[in-house]
Amino acid sequence: MGPFEYFEPETVEITLSLLRKYSDTAKVCAGGTDLVVRMRKRALNPQFLICIAGIRELDYLGFEDERGLRIGCLTTIRTIERSPELKERYPMLSEVATRFGSIAIRNVATIGGNLCNALPSADMAPMLIALSAKAKLVSIDGERIVPLQDFFTGPGKTVLRADELLVEVQVPTPPPHTSGVYQKYTTRGGEELAVVGVAAVVTRGSRNESCTDVRIVLGTVVPAPMRAEKAEAILKGKIVDDEIVEKASDIAADESRPRDSIRGSADYRREMVRVLTRDALRQAFERTQSAR
């Protein structure tokens, strides 16, 4: 690890002024589970490290009927996994959290860190995008709200400016009869980065079996988490059966852009997109039968 100057600001305001001052020579550290590893490998060498872990006001889960769920950026993945209220209202999000790293990592890793590091394999992003979540970004000049779908621009890249802090994730309340499933494929099983990640969120009509809305979001097999919009299009408004699910999965596989890597060849990963999309859609539809 290279040398750096270290700050532990106590408020968001101080953090923002430090960010304005040091801009892209600084890095914000929340849980540090990605950042510190990259610093030790010297893949990142910030001159200034701004550790915000002490700003407890950024650690919260809030539920409002109209505005939906608000998650403070310092909320740990473990908190998301274990919140009874979240499990009740957003079971698909708690489920993603259970697939994230190990318990030891989940105790430290934060939602804000996971999104801002913007690794293609980040587990939280696909489901949040599928749920139409938004990110609240603040700087000294003010705040802006960005749909997470537009937040990621490439591996490790986001629209976040060097003087901005992601402070909150906002997740609208899903419509009635909506379910979501996250499928994660790894090479071993256990505490691993995803080789393929697929989130599917499905809304069923109140009186019939047709699919009124669907979101399929791919992770890892694309440079940045991406909706498989062509696959979504053929499902929307249709009565869902095995045949159409298979077809949508084929299209999602075609939409994915995996690369050869040590974790798997592109061909194999594309095949796995097909299998995982199919399973995610099937399970999500099944769950809409019991969803409120």
Add this chain to the structure above:
Amino acid sequence: MAGHSVVGKSIIRLDALDKVTGKAKYCEDLKLPGMLYGKVLRSPYPHAHITSIDTSRAENISGVRAVITGRDVPEKRYGPSVFDQHTLARRVVRYVGDPVAAVAADSVEVAERALGLLKVEYEKLPAIFDIEEAWEKNPPVIVHRDLPKYELGKFPPLRLVPDRPNVCHLRMLRHGDVERGFKEADLIVENKFTTTRIQHCPFEPHGSIAQAESDGSLTIWAGRQSIFLARQYLCKLFDLLPSQVRVIASHYIGGGFGSKVTLYTEPIGVMLSMKTGRPVKLTFSREEMFSSGGTRIPFVIRIRDGVKKDGTLVARDMEMLLGMGAYAGSGPLITRNCIYGAVATYRIPNAKIDAYAVYTNEPPVTSFRGFGSSQVLWAIESQMDVIAEELGLDAVELRRKNLLEEGDTNITGEIVHSIGIRECLDKVAESLEGSPKSKMEGGPWRRGKGLALGNKYSMAPTAAVAIVKVKGDGTIEVHESADEIGQGCHTVLAQIAAEEFGVSVDEVKMVWGDTAFTPYFSRGSTSQRTTFNVGNAIRLACQDAKRQIFEIAAEKVHAQIQDMDIKDGAIYVRSDPSQRISVTELFTSERALSPGEFGDYVEPSAEILGKGVWVTRPAPSDPETAQIPENVARMGGRLAGFFGYGVQGVEVLVNIETGEVKVEKVVAASDVGYPLNPKMCEQQIEGGVAMGIGSALWEEVALDKGKVVNPNFGNYKIVTSINMPKIENVKVFLVSAPHKEGPYGAKGTGETQMTPTAPAVANAIYNAVGVRIKDLPITRERVFRVLREKAGG
């Protein structure tokens, strides 16, 4: 076994409390006054000339105390068998990770910063990575042009192959007439199997502290296997006498699995200490463990078997290429010994084996739990299932038909002794039979089961010395030099001493290894030799100490020495136990002793010091054929110390859509001779199974043009607890085929346990989905591809 009070019992390990409370000390915990930290700069190229090294900028950093390069190290090469390696590369680097320069500094951070300022220029040379290509008669690259001029060690005696310039050893076995055997065969089955590089992944990476003393001697604190082997190597490299090199075991060692036999950190640490006069600690990072810390040796195996219709094996021909990487290390010894994996299980009238040790420009390999047997058995035990399938026979029956029995002659001419494999096979086969019959599981999952046989010898020659000191307070102090690498050797050895004296293990104190004080143990805790060899030496030392005690006591109670016995700290006359004297009463002092104080010495012999030496010698065998002469075999001449045996059966689920394999159940039986501590034997088996499953399904040090691309646990996948079958689905049986020379009949058991796992998993996968994977590891993607090929996709 009847009549034993301490051995044969699952007593709690002596190190349990230290380890669960975090009090156990490892090399990394040691700090000496004035200690510096060393770091090594390594080659980024697989083969290159070093044209220049500029150390000036690194030397000028505050806190840097020494920078050394190939110019500073002995001109002499070192190595366990072929002397092919310089402490730091002098002119040529031969793998990505070859040490080029080293720094000693006040902190690890400063040392690392200095490494970044070293400027090395290279001229790239063509490199060779493929084992088969390197083995060829006119290879495009020769890794060691001067190999014919190198000094060669004496163990094992090496056979170079002049027209194969990358080969440094050829091991041959010839038994019967293999061509005649194939003529008699009804079916000939030929296959090619490969294994890959895997790393030991011990909790504690390689590390040592070196101190060059002012009188020219060396003191080394090392977290390693075999302090005496380190002494031997360092004496040779630095031209020192054994009494000038002191190697101290850094108490506990955080796992070995074979990785810590070779010198990795010590020679560079010594050079840095010589230059600074201060102790230097050198510890590998995890990345260095993968790139330069040694891996299991990858094999390419061609196996050709001739069988009769009824399944009788009549001929076996194996050709094995062992990819040693850039420096030979233990490679030639593994090449010599790996054939024993093919010797120990089956009766084969005609056999031929050629094993070649081959250099490439990949990172050097080293010893690994199994020492070649796992790789050989991967081929043999997969092949046995292929044969059974082709003959339409049951795979278990095929094996039963060909099993060696006590008193049989194996393919080296050795007469088999202490073989419990049939009982192991019976237990595992029976236990697997109870499994569900249906292969369909839900959806894409298919169920299958398979088993495989394993064996592992314990290497000879081995010599172990033990000294047992009886103290004035009655404590039995045991001095020996086994390495406590996590296997629990101190517990088992203490049980043996306690048994001999009729006391509990609480009365026994084990002394940590130190070549200046604890006695010789030739190659340390490797080759599952500790219990057998050190155990026997301790028994002899205890008997010697007891003889001395009985001599003194007999005089005091006016009895005959041969009538005396000892238990719970009292010496008594067997025929009249009321005639007794306590051990503490044999000791006296020049000062007046208050109640509760103990004597300090005995008169006139000063101390009660029992000594024992145990030597296991191999029978001489013909270097051209590996055959033991018949008359020598008849007299009990042996290939190795003993053979441990194990059979494992597994049940797997295979996902036909993704290739995922889940090991659902494991049944493991092992012949341990006699379980001195049954619980610890079971733990060895469970650990071996876990490591075996990892090696079967995921583990691979992946190389791209010689560079390790997954040097971390993010991308190198070891087995985790989540991947193991539930504990109630792991069934372990201990089988006892007592060895006539083993302490209480016991044999070592650490290495045997991993040898059958991988082929058992492969056989179960075949049983589930009908595809035969011949290359390790059996990754999900590999299974997926083979399934797709089979489906014609």
